[in-house]
Every structure is written in structure tokens, then in C-alpha cells.
Amino acid sequence: MPCRNTPEGRRVFASLSVLDNLRLGAFRRGRRGSPDFKADLDEVFSLFPRLRDRSRQMAGTLSGGEQQMLAIGRALMAKPELILLDEPSMGLAPKLVEEVYRIVVRLREQGRTILLVEQFANLALGIADYGYVLENGRFVISGTGRELLNDRRVREAYIGH
Incomplete structure (x- = not known):
């Protein structure tokens, strides 16, 4: 079963832009220039509008919450059947934890399968x-x-x- 995970600590590619991090998420799909890629990118940007605003920004300069959003967005770009989320709240301010969890609920409502490991x-x-x-x-x-x-x-x- 193809899956993507968002490891504890986010682990974005700090020296790459937000957009390049998202492109890497779709790399194995091999359709970077396809309409599917653009539609998937638009979906990630609709879930995480901040990422659209910061698409040219280096990922390492994002806040912790924005990096978590980017890690989840990068996983979504692979169109996985299963998304593994390892401590998505780790190190985030309470307001950002709420925002990340709203997105997790939204993904669940879309029928995505999520395996969540969480200390809270x-x-x-x-x-x-x-x-x-x-x-x-x-x-x-x-x-x-x-x-x-x-x-x-x-x-x-x-x-x-």
C-alpha cells in the first residue's frame, strides 16, 4: 500500500523553496508537468493558504507550524493511500495545533486514511x-x-x- 509519512520534527528540505518541497512530494508520481500535478498543488494550497503565499520562500525560514503544514502538503502531493502523521503537534503553539488538527479532520472527512501517532x-x-x-x-x-x-x-x- 503506497503511503507517505510526515516524520516527527517535520524534516522539510530547508534549503529548498516551499514549492520545490511540494514538487518533491510528487516526484515518484512522475507527472510534474501534468494537469494532475497542478490540481494537486491547488488542493494543497487550498488546505494551507499560507503555503501559497510563501511558495518561493525557503522552507527552513518558515515557522514550525508552517513547516508542519508543508510536511503534510508534501505527503499529500504523492497521492498516498495512507498518510502517517508522527506527532504533528510537536513544538507548535496551541493555535497552530488547532489549525493542523482542523486539516487532519478535513482530510479524514475527504475519506483519506490516516495513521496518527500523538502525545496529546x-x-x-x-x-x-x-x-x-x-x-x-x-x-x-x-x-x-x-x-x-x-x-x-x-x-x-x-x-x-
Whole structure:
């Protein structure tokens, strides 16, 4: 199953422009000049208008939140069947975390399959169809996002309520 991930820490190509980072996301598709590429680029820019405004800017000069948006946009350019998001909230201001999560929800509503690894259990479980709680590398609890949010053990150990 083709997939793309957005690794923890974003890992954009700092010395390349935003546009070049997005082009690299579509590289394996081999259709850089195709109408599909342009439509996919427009879709990423509609999800992340800031990236359109900064398309010529070097990726390394973007804020942390903008770099996270770029990493997700780059993954989307590959047209993956599965998107892996590793700690998309890491190091972001609360307002940007909300914005990134709005985009994740929007992608989910579009029918995209997302595997989300997140330290903020409340956020992740609030949007998850299904979740797994890992402890020392082992699955200890699983269920729907709602079930896990309401599970006493999960709330005490990971959410704090």
C-alpha cells in the first residue's frame, strides 16, 4: 500500500523553496508537468493558504507550524493511500495545533486514511475512528476514539481527568 509519512520534527528540505518541497512530494508520481500535478498543488494550497503565499520562500525560514503544514502538503502531493502523521503537534503553539488538527479532520472527512501517532491523547482520540494505547511497546487498550476517551484507565493515565 503506497503511503507517505510526515516524520516527527517535520524534516522539510530547508534549503529548498516551499514549492520545490511540494514538487518533491510528487516526484515518484512522475507527472510534474501534468494537469494532475497542478490540481494537486491547488488542493494543497487550498488546505494551507499560507503555503501559497510563501511558495518561493525557503522552507527552513518558515515557522514550525508552517513547516508542519508543508510536511503534510508534501505527503499529500504523492497521492498516498495512507498518510502517517508522527506527532504533528510537536513544538507548535496551541493555535497552530488547532489549525493542523482542523486539516487532519478535513482530510479524514475527504475519506483519506490516516495513521496518527500523538502525545496529546485527548486531541487524537477526539478525532480518531479507532485507537490503540501502547505501553512499553505493547498494545494495552484499544477501541473507538470515543470509547478510549471515556475509558477510566486511559483518562487517568494519559489525559489526566
